[in-house]
Amino acid sequence: MAPDPRDLPVVVDAMGGDHGPAEIIQGAVLARRAHGVEVILAGRRDVLDSELARLGARGEAEVAHAGDVVPMTERGAGALARTGSSLAVAFDLLGRGVGGAFVSAGSTGAVVANAVRHLGLAAPVSRPGLAVALPTTGGGATVLIDAGATMDPTPEMIVQFALLGACYAELVLGVAEPSVGLLSIGSEPGKGNRLTRRAEELLRRAPLRFHGVVEGHDVLSGTVDVIVTDGFTGNVVLKNVEGSVRAALTLAARRGAAEPERLREVARLYDPETHGGAALLGLTGTVVVAHGSSRAATIARACVVARDLARGGVAARVRDRLAVRPAP
Amino acid sequence: MAPDPRDLPVVVDAMGGDHGPAEIIQGAVLARRAHGVEVILAGRRDVLDSELARLGARGEAEVAHAGDVVPMTERGAGALARTGSSLAVAFDLLGRGVGGAFVSAGSTGAVVANAVRHLGLAAPVSRPGLAVALPTTGGGATVLIDAGATMDPTPEMIVQFALLGACYAELVLGVAEPSVGLLSIGSEPGKGNRLTRRAEELLRRAPLRFHGVVEGHDVLSGTVDVIVTDGFTGNVVLKNVEGSVRAALTLAARRGAAEPERLREVARLYDPETHGGAALLGLTGTVVVAHGSSRAATIARACVVARDLARGGVAARVRDRLAVRPAP
Incomplete structure (x- = not known):
């Protein structure tokens, strides 16, 4: 039986956002320390390890290595082609039942394209x-x-x-x-x-x-x-x-x-x-998009929102509710 | 030679707006008394005469009788079909060179449809x-x-x-x-x-x-x-x-x-x-649309804006400027 996504860690795209990985990683550590959210950071291992060390937080977050990054200007096909990106690695963790929800402050277009590709839409939603x-x-x-x-x-x-x-x-x-x-x-x-x-x-x-x-x-x-x-x-x-x-x-x-x-x-x-992030609805999994300009406190809030959405089983409940209603 | 529209009175649709003719007429009288704007009121003569008398303003505004009114819910073809409406009478005054600008707090859709029909678009504008x-x-x-x-x-x-x-x-x-x-x-x-x-x-x-x-x-x-x-x-x-x-x-x-x-x-x-009214641009004449909820002071301001737009010859200058530019 697949693990219940409600108990799984939140995967954070450590490479997205305008202020660089340091701000995102600090937010993820804050989410764990202040709100008890378990996180997995997706991004370049060398960058993540050194930032975690700098924060005295080695071992407080798992690291999933991703050698590539989707630039903020890239969306759609370009973003999807980067199969080694932090986005692709993060969604792979969700798909394999390792992570229960996803947070990114990267390009909304790139997140949407990857979310649809990797998680899939909750029928009968078409976008x-x-x-x-x-x-x-x-x-x-x-x-x-x-x-x-x-x-x-x-x-x-x-x-x-x-x-x-x-x-x-x-x-x-x-x-x-x-x-x-x-x-x-x-x-x-x-x-x-x-x-x-x-x-x-x-x-x-x-x-x-x-x-x-x-x-x-x-x-x-x-x-x-x-x-x-x-x-x-x-x-x-x-x-x-x-x-x-x-x-x-x-x-x-x-x-x-x-x-x-x-x-x-x-x-x-x-x-x-x-806001702490907007929920991307209509997918089979939980995805929270934070503003590109998010600082650490906002990323921490986005992680809490994602954990709560996943715990509430919102993605599954939305899917179930739509499935019993006739498609319009 | 046609009279210069810059010196002509402002025609006011006395029957448009949420608060009835009394408010509009009061605004038109205020425009004349406070700002020296000459106005012609288009609407039902009995209503206009008695309101002007009530305000002690008999003779301060010309009255152009219009037996019909375009309801706020009517737009497009329905509004155009009412050839005896205050809107139609008002635009006729502009077309015949009796009025130099037009103010209405009636339905924007009805004003737009009538303005396009009666004044016509300034080439090469298509809407x-x-x-x-x-x-x-x-x-x-x-x-x-x-x-x-x-x-x-x-x-x-x-x-x-x-x-x-x-x-x-x-x-x-x-x-x-x-x-x-x-x-x-x-x-x-x-x-x-x-x-x-x-x-x-x-x-x-x-x-x-x-x-x-x-x-x-x-x-x-x-x-x-x-x-x-x-x-x-x-x-x-x-x-x-x-x-x-x-x-x-x-x-x-x-x-x-x-x-x-x-x-x-x-x-x-x-x-x-x-705001005192929005200017409807791209026509051969001057039209100011006031908010339906306008009170007398707002109508007075809209009359001033219309007079100033007409005095500045804005409609003609916009038309001339667009005419010399290649249509996109």
Whole structure:
């Protein structure tokens, strides 16, 4: 019998990210020391061994040697061709039941391509979707999916993302019967673009609690539990939230709203550093994508998220849930 | 010789908007009294006369009778079929050289359809684009185009919007050689969706100062003078800016950042009430679309913007500028 992935270590792509392996390795060690997450580091053995020694953490993380690295600029076929990369080695560990979840701060495109190739999609999903939980003004969170995995989805894929997002809200955020809104430009009939008009028809017939259309100002208002959109719009919106929150607080601080530290607290809520990673859903395994600019603390949080997603058996539960529903 | 549109009154659709004719009429009267804008009100004569009397403003605005109204839910063919509507009457006044610019807080879709039918597009533009100037943290403004007029543009139309936005930045904001950024998800080659990948190729060869790709967090940062995108993404982003700024300030206030009035000042910068209207560019005449929820002060500001755009001869200058450039 295959080992239960819930008890397996988290595999970390030690070579991904803008700040180099030192930052990632420090994050992985922090995940173990502060949160008890067992990790395997995939990357160049000489680099990893010397970094672990420098941190006084020899033996605290397993090392899986990978001689090659996928550069941040490489995606798709180019990334897949690098069979000796830290990404390929990491996914091989998941495939062989050695690792239970995967964390990378490398190129999202390369992670998506490798995840689909090595883990495979959970039927009946035809493309993966990236889910991010954004804090709302009401104190809860709204799941935004797809935040950047699939650029030109079909209307049918939008429905799959909606189902994946609803599963995530139920299983990770603990929301019973989550409501789902379709991101568009107004609820009057015929509004929206070709993709959303067709997706709206399909969502009305899908096995989920469809709220209807939501707009750009609903993203942080807690109107719905899940907001579904294509990966292009989702990624633009995710980054626009970060930028708009930062701009508002900068302008407020400049006008002398008195407590800069309180303003920084709010900015941190929407900082990519804070999310701790987005879950790539629709695969047979657990994959968390951290922002390229992640520092050690963020990598540690991403490891905790990955461990918790794997422990909750989220990938399997999403797969099971989608399998019993008729494909849209 | 036709009268110079720069000296003509602004025609206001008195029947559009969420708050009814009283609010619009009050705004038009305010535009005249506070800013010296001559206005013609298009709408039901009985309603307009009694509202003007109530405001003690009889004779301060001309009235053009229109027996019909386009409901907010009606767009495209339905809106065009209402030949006796306040929209149709207003555009007729512009067409006959009686009015020099047009302001409406009615359905954007209906305004766009009627504007294209009655005014016509400025060659070589094939669809109009909605331009909004958003204040940036640096103290300037970035023009977002298209903020919601054209849902599924071709890559060629994106280039036209870029040229229109650059003309607007030059002529209205006074920016010499404005830089233009294409809204997408990252600058690595091959990133983006089908539309932006092709649009990026065309923009690199277009007669404008193309900065390259910008992302969601650049919208308020002042990275470029003009951000070009499709009308769906632009409208989602415009509303997401409003919502994210509001959310950030709500959360800051709740954490006791001390000066609520300073926070409200910032919120007002991005309130749809404040923009005073978006310019619908690419037409042979001047059209300003105000938010449906506009109150009197916003309508007055929209009238001033329309008068200034018409006085500057912006529509004609945009048309002349595009005519001498090879169509992309």
